[in-house]
Amino acid sequence: MxxxxxxxxxxxxxxxxxxxxxxxxxxxxxxxxxxxxxxxxxxxxxxxxxxxxxxxxxxxxxxxxxxxxxRPVVSESIILTDESSSVSCRLDCREDSGFPNSVTVxxxxxxxxxxxxxxxxxxxxxxxxxxxxxxxxxxxxxxxxxxxxxxxxxxxxxxxxxxxxxxxxxxxxPEHLTRLYGLGIKEIIQLDSAIIEDRFNLPSGLGASRMFVGKITQGLPGGGFIYTNSNSLSIGIVVHLEAIQDWKSDKEIWELLEAFKSRPDVAPLLSGGKTVEYGAHLIPEGGFKNLxxxxxxxxxxxxxxxxxxxxxxxxxxxxxxxxxxxxxxxxxxxxxxxxxxxxxxxxxxxxxxxxxNFIINQMKRYKKASDLLALQRLYNRYPHRMVRLTQEMFMVNSEGKSTSFGKMVRKFIFKVFGWRGLRDIWRLIRLGS
Ligand SMILES: Cc1cc2nc3c(=O)[nH]c(=O)nc-3n(C[C@H](O)[C@H](O)[C@H](O)COP(=O)(O)OP(=O)(O)OC[C@H]3O[C@@H](n4cnc5c(N)ncnc54)[C@H](O)[C@@H]3O)c2cc1C
Missing domain, CATH: 3.50.50.60 (FAD/NAD(P)-binding domain)
Known part of the structure; x- marks a missing residue:
């Protein structure tokens, strides 16, 4: 001293x-x-x-x-959600793939x-x-x-x-402006480790991360997550605070988490579990421009x-x-x-x-992310249309015909996204480059 x-x-x-x-x-x-x-x-x-x-x-x-x-995370998914159906993109990593680069805590x-x-x-x-x-x-x-x-x-x-x-x-x-924050609501649900591994198709001791986008936030900018812990699951949603303020709904925001938990593609993962912790917290989401x-x-x-x-x-x-x-x-x-x-x-x-070091560099690289991620169509229109199109792809009509691959691609480009959507995809791809 x-x-x-x-x-x-x-x-x-x-x-x-x-x-x-x-x-x-x-x-x-x-x-x-x-x-x-x-x-x-x-x-x-x-x-x-x-x-x-x-x-x-x-x-x-x-x-x-x-x-x-x-648990070290070896299985990652992004799941686009409609009312009760969803489309997943999943990456399962093998031991020799250099993963995991994240752990659940x-x-x-x-x-x-x-x-x-x-x-x-x-x-x-x-x-x-x-x-x-x-x-x-x-x-x-x-x-x-x-x-x-x-x-x-x-x-x-x-x-x-x-x-x-x-x-x-x-x-x-600055003063606390709603546009600079996200609101996260989270539960920890206790479950036996063997049940977790069985339901998430995991090798013993390894973990999964599931990110959800779309109907679960009722089209509000944000998303949901499920992470596997040793003997519990972390489940939650994060929604942009300004969008909550402007939300025209008779629902409370915590009801979104309840609805998420009871979805037909989520409820079986949680079945038999016991909620042992519940919390809500703000997240600074102003990004580089507001540092x-x-x-x-x-x-x-x-x-x-x-x-x-x-x-x-x-x-x-x-x-x-x-x-x-x-x-x-x-x-x-x-x-x-x-x-x-x-x-x-x-x-x-x-x-x-x-x-x-990487903090400012990476925040600067993603300086356009907060504006792009605030677009509501990323959370309502595109996930909904992707789910519908994928459903169509797997359907066979009464004459035994299914939609041809060429037709699917055309529909994907022109119906699911359209020109504005393709521009949005391009902006998403270019984020961070
Ligand atoms: C729902 C949710 C999900 C998230 N998911 C992820 C994720 O998956 N991965 C990730 O990397 N990040 C995630 N984050 C963000 C991450 O959790 C935080 O960025 C990080 O934990 C911040 O740590 P901190 O030490 O800066 O702040 P905090 O953990 O908030 O610590 C601040 C401490 O200061 C104390 N304090 C406050 N005021 C005073 C005072 N006046 N006097 C004395 N003590 C005070 C508080 O009690 C607290 O202990 C998430 C956040 C939320 C809310």
């Missing part, structure tokens, strides 16, 4: 971003306190549960060693485990400590206030999640608080970005510590490493 009443670093929030940052700092011998408003680490964090490992490899290998992952045990690792490295994790405001001096953040108590530090890291009222207080984040500056003198933003979530339509990534941004912030603080915790060094270094 630099002087008797000042810590080196205060991290606000013990989610994945706050913990990876705290681990890296404590490992370097710096004095870190992680303040968490929840009763204990892991009680306030919610995720769908598919963690992409490849991007975090280089940064978090040691931190994630022995982490309680649920449950937030509570994962965060608890990681918090223990961070404590063992010497960081102080203080639960039931809700930071109410920041302390400023000469335009620099120098501490935090919890009730009437003041804690000072050389650097404050805001890892306080999607709504980060503290980042809003600094002016870095805030990642800090100001004395303060850095990481994870959801910095808007680091990437939705490409086929992948939703926030956990890997949270873990890596925490590590990059810690690296920048270590660099600044060599120069008496210079705010300038700290912020410049953080901006540089964010650009140099």
């Amino acid at each position: 630099s002087n008797s009443d000042e810590l080196d670093i205060i991290v606000v929030g013990a989610g994945l971003s706050g913990l990876s940052c705290g681990y890296e700092l404590a490992k370097a011998g710096l004095q870190v306190a992680i303040l968490e408003r929840g009763d204990m680490a892991g009680t306030k964090n919610l995720s769908g549960g598919k963690l992409y490992l490849e991007p975090v490899h280089e940064f978090c290998d040691d931190f994630l060693k022995d982490a309680p992952f649920e 449950l937030m509570n045990p994962l965060v608890k485990h990681l918090a223990k690792k961070v404590s063992e490295k010497g960081a102080l994790i203080l639960p039931q400590q809700k930071v109410d405001e920041l302390i400023w001096k000469n335009g620099k953040v120098i501490g935090v206030k919890i009730g009437s108590e003041v804690l000072n530090a050389r650097v404050i890291v805001l890892a306080d999640g999607v709504l980060s009222f503290l980042a809003q207080e600094t002016g870095l984040r 805030p500056k990642p800090g100001i003198p004395g303060l850095l933003l990481v994870g959801d608080a910095a808007g680091f979530v990437l939705n490409t339509g086929s992948t939703l990534r926030g956990m890997d970005l949270a873990l890596v941004s925490g590590v990059l912030a810690a690296k920048s603080i270590k660099e600044a510590a060599k120069k008496n915790f210079s705010s300038e060094v700290c912020l410049n270094h953080y901006q540089q490493v964010l650009k140099k």
